[in-house]
Amino acid sequence: MDEREKSYFTRMKSYSPYHSPFDPCRPIGKKFYSTPPNLYIGFQPPGMEQFDPHTALRKGTLWPAFWDYYENPYEAKG
Amino acid sequence: MWIYEKKLQYPVKVSTCNPTLAKYLIEQYGGADGELAAALRYLNQRYTIPDKVVGLLTDIGTEEFAHLEMIATMIYKLTKDATPQQLRDAGLGDHYANHDGALFYHNAAGVPFTATYIQAKGDPIADLYEDIAAEEKARATYQWLIDMSDDPDLNDGLRFLREREIIHSQRFREAVEILKEERDKKKIF
Amino acid sequence: MNSLPENYYQELEQIQAVDFVLVELTLYLDTHPDDVKAINQFNQYAQYSKQLKRAFEAQFGPLQQYGNSFSDANWGWGRLPWPWQV
Ligand SMILES: [Fe+2]
Numbered sequence: 001m002d003e004r005e006k007s008y009f010t011r012m013k014s015y016s017p018y019h020s021p022f023d024p025c026r027p028i029g030k031k032f033y034s035t036p037p038n039l040y041i042g043f044q045p046p047g048m049e050q051f052d053p054h055t056a057l058r059k060g061t062l063w064p065a066f067w068d069y070y071e072n073p074y075e076a077k078g
Numbered sequence: 079m080w081i082y083e084k085k086l087q088y089p090v091k092v093s094t095c096n097p098t099l100a101k102y103l104i105e106q107y108g109g110a111d112g113e114l115a116a117a118l119r120y121l122n123q124r125y126t127i128p129d130k131v132v133g134l135l136t137d138i139g140t141e142e143f144a145h146l147e148m149i150a151t152m153i154y155k156l157t158k159d160a161t162p163q164q165l166r167d168a169g170l171g172d173h174y175a176n177h178d179g180a181l182f183y184h185n186a187a188g189v190p191f192t193a194t195y196i197q198a199k200g201d202p203i204a205d206l207y208e209d210i211a212a213e214e215k216a217r218a219t220y221q222w223l224i225d226m227s228d229d230p231d232l233n234d235g236l237r238f239l240r241e242r243e244i245i246h247s248q249r250f251r252e253a254v255e256i257l258k259e260e261r262d263k264k265k266i267f
Numbered sequence: 268m269n270s271l272p273e274n275y276y277q278e279l280e281q282i283q284a285v286d287f288v289l290v291e292l293t294l295y296l297d298t299h300p301d302d303v304k305a306i307n308q309f310n311q312y313a314q315y316s317k318q319l320k321r322a323f324e325a326q327f328g329p330l331q332q333y334g335n336s337f338s339d340a341n342w343g344w345g346r347l348p349w350p351w352q353v
Contacts, residue, residue, distance in 0.1 A: 038248035060241025062291035134297035
């Protein structure tokens with residue numbers, strides 16, 4: 001998969017839940033959900049670019065195209 | 079048969095003694111979408127599925143046991159040497175009363191593991207769709223655990239496990255494609 | 268028990284890295300059994316993994332049981348620390 005194809009999808013989506021005046025918690029704003037690469041790539045084509053073994057172990061996959069780093073998306077909310 | 083190898087799949091580390099995180103992590107040990115359920119589900123389904131995907135179920139099922147050992151290691155290290163008082167303060171008093179520091183196959187709320195968490199329908203498509211869903215649910219669980227954890231070393235191991243769920247889901251999706259293929263037709267990439 | 272030397276962790280991680288490539292290629296080949304290039308890479312890494320393990324086991328004891336690894340003179344299998352302990 002080349003750079004152009006990679007940009008066909010984002011790995012995190014969000015939506016804004018309805019907030020009623022009778023919902024006592026401060027609105028969370030956006031709710032996030034993850035949409036990892038396995039939802040988009042289809043049957044893996046042969047010969048995809050690979051990580052070196054040590055990097056592959058650390059990332060949890062041999063193929064950069066499938067790597068999806070996850071970070072708590074709500075951290076910024078104080 | 080299975081052969082044990084005296085090494086973890088991934089170098090597991092935790093930064094602090096933190097029984098509270100261990101209490102949450104047990105969700106992936108004996109919970110509905112945990113590693114035990116995954117391993118048992120795939121290794122059981124493989125007896126009644128087309129030969130083309132038996133290898134995949136065997137190999138992913140086996141890898142899930144390696145993940146179960148990683149989760150056990152995380153829990154072990156987060157609670158090792160913790161005093162009964164520390165366990166109590168972490169909300170593990172109920173656990174201590176029954177198990178001391180022993181691991182037990184239950185979820186984060188203490189509900190014991192049950193075979194009803196897993197299904198074997200005997201229908202290849204139904205079973206593989208369950209497997210894909212199981213992988214996505216496990217991925218989500220790892221996200222919620224990472225969201226609640228402030229231990230960078232633990233999160234590193236949890237990110238590895240989450241990524242494995244993405245790959246497993248990918249392979250199960252490919253398995254469905256293989257079973258959908260018309261006979262004698264070659265796959266076109 | 269004395270703590271393990273630094274090279275235990277380094278050499279172990281090297282094995283983990285090579286074996287991880289093998290896990291990834293295994294699952295890939297389960298759904299891509301006709302990819303000859305991947306099969307060649309698999310066999311190459313299988314060879315490499317065996318070499319690394321032989322060197323590791325000579326220093327730190329057997330990794331596998333039931334005769335898949337040779338034993339040292341003191342049955343280090345049960346004497347040396349377990350993966351969750353190190
Ligand atoms: Fe999995």
